Amino acid sequence: VPDPGSADELLAGASAGDRGALARLLTLVERGDDAGRELSRATFGLAGGAWTVGITGAPGAGKSTLTNRVIAALRARDQRVGVLAVDPSSPFSGGALLGDRVRMGDHALDEGVFIRSMASRGHLGGLASTTPEAARLLDAAGFDWVLVETVGVGQVEVEVAGATDTTVVVLNPGWGDAVQAAKAGLLEVADVFVINKADRPGAQEAQADLEAMLDLSSSHLATDGWRPPIVPVVALTGEGIPALVECLLAHRDALDADQGRPLAARRADRLEAEVEALLVARLRRRVLDAAGPVWAATLDQVRAGRLDPWSATDAVLATLDPALADRAPATGGGDPESS
């Protein structure tokens, strides 16, 4: 049994600026075992002060360059900035290939910046529950802002980008980029749009297209009347970054309005999704453990082609609590659990 004190000790160290302690804590979070669970409980009460920002968009949209600029702008305001890079194409994540998982880039020597790449495979709960947990940890460790960079393709990755206080969707001019973003489900999660590489031809058309799309879509106006602003930026030169930071602050103010009710509701919705992801992950582990011999025998049948997947899962579910196993499956009318 791991010593819960060790997580607390690391947490104290991380809050005091010990980067090694923080790195070890993030590893505990990624592992998701007992130590991670104690840590989860310890950090939960301490978090809430940081503002989390998701930065997402297609590969090549310039998310990492933009993230670098935003870090610098926030540092100029004396804000401490933690970064979680979920994007496999991010240079921040380069270490995942090169064996050195943490890369600091321009901010290597800045004590007020901490950058961590998140492995996208191999955790208990997957990105959907590990990333928010890691963000809370950076929050509890005293970072004022937590930036979450994810690639804006892939069902899990788009969800993770959306699970932040302010979600920035990065597009480029030309390329029918806005249409691709729409297909990937990015428009729904955007609180702020950035048109990066805005010095290229087509930037104004892209902005006009996007405005037209926003006009057509009522969903963006549902959240407390906030209409996502569209910020033209040239991340390479830094042009437009101050305007972007102003938009982040304006969105924060909007969510803080009405005694913080919009923010509280948004964070509560995210927590709910996170709890569900964690529940599913833990159930999976437990059921596969509990159904051990039945599971192995069933898989043998499946492998031999004697049992189809639905019948196989029926067999495993039948070994569980009758309250679960005998429950009739939902009939007709689609899947009430899907979303």
Add this chain to the structure above:
Amino acid sequence: VPDPGSADELLAGASAGDRGALARLLTLVERGDDAGRELSRATFGLAGGAWTVGITGAPGAGKSTLTNRVIAALRARDQRVGVLAVDPSSPFSGGALLGDRVRMGDHALDEGVFIRSMASRGHLGGLASTTPEAARLLDAAGFDWVLVETVGVGQVEVEVAGATDTTVVVLNPGWGDAVQAAKAGLLEVADVFVINKADRPGAQEAQADLEAMLDLSSSHLATDGWRPPIVPVVALTGEGIPALVECLLAHRDALDADQGRPLAARRADRLEAEVEALLVARLRRRVLDAAGPVWAATLDQVRAGRLDPWSATDAVLATLDPALADRAPATGGGDPESS
């Protein structure tokens, strides 16, 4: 209660070439309710004759153009071809945005081609269990080849591309594309590499880089000594497509060797992963149903900030079968269930 006969009837119709019946069956598969389950049982025994090919790569790599060329090449050999487009950036999937989910492109009038875009959100089991089920359905309906086009970014999407008999990873010259593919986990799933746009500068370097990567990585040689060939292609003109088709056939022959043992093992591994994905999806639905009032009360606590995610999931798990709920979580040594 739906009539199981209706699925059988539709299946007979689909096998006789009724495209409307096939489309309705695919909708049943996506819904994942009782009718889909009967269908799953019915198709399982009928499938196995088709060869499934995953085609994946970064957005913009030219997957759809390549897929179109492969369809044409297979049609020239009198093969019937079904296509499942999971890629939100694929023109085949354009209908998901435009309200018309099925697009035929160049093959609109060809009875031997059926193209379907798969919604990436909203099913019971997600893409990981729905796509193989849909592929089996096309197989059972008599298609000789099933092509599965997925975007090669995102944890689920890469898995789905890998869950085919032959997985084709599409790269472009320049751009450090191979390094990005490595980070996204694409190298591990590749049976055949295509360097598309091979008329551009850097194609030879890309091929050499990839060969060097394959030399370094022993994992690619693990599957029965098959080393992924690298095929330069210009999908726009069709250059290299015959060589690609030869590689697909060579890989099929390789898996068919030794009385089909490599193929059987590969398909069995995939089925196992699929069954697990389905099990988790069904468990999730049942547990959320069974734990109904506890779940709602727990979420209220979480939303109010009084309960952290781990403690919340403890509370829900405690309402289940003691065999599951009281099981001590795995301690230390990482997560035995992760992969």
